[in-house]
């Protein structure tokens with residue numbers, strides 16, 4: 564689908580600027596345009612388009628450093644914690660990964676979501692074993708209160724994006 568005002572009608576309807584502030588850090592149009600620049604971004608847009616996910620863009624300064632949150636179909640993106648438009652788009656990719664695969668509340672889920680963010684940086688649908696190992700270490704440090712895997716470990720067998728190239 565070509566970029567422009569007619570593209571992604573579902574995304575445009577359900578990506579909402581929540582706060583009534585004089586100036587928004589990033590508009591939905593800017594975030595959509597950023598997502599269109601990578602394959603993982605375009606897949607994310609398709610998933611928002613096809614699903615009932617609602618993406619709320621929140622400009623209010625947060626007490627935590629969280630960049631996003633997801634609960635059921637509701638996704639919140641905390642723009643004040645995203646220093647660049649790239650990070651804003653990566654937060655949408657991250658939270659949509661939680662939503663789309665119904666994964667969360669464990670370190671393995673976070674590692675999958677951060678891998679999808681890295682796919683945006685790499686502009687590739689794969690990451691290397693070295694990058695995966697690095698993400699796993701970061702996640703284990705950042706989420707010491709979570710176990711490696713919660714729920715059904717079969718869920719994680721569908722992910723096959725580690726390539727040494």
Ligand SMILES: [Zn+2]
Pocket residue numbers: 657661672673676
């Ligand atoms: Zn997460």
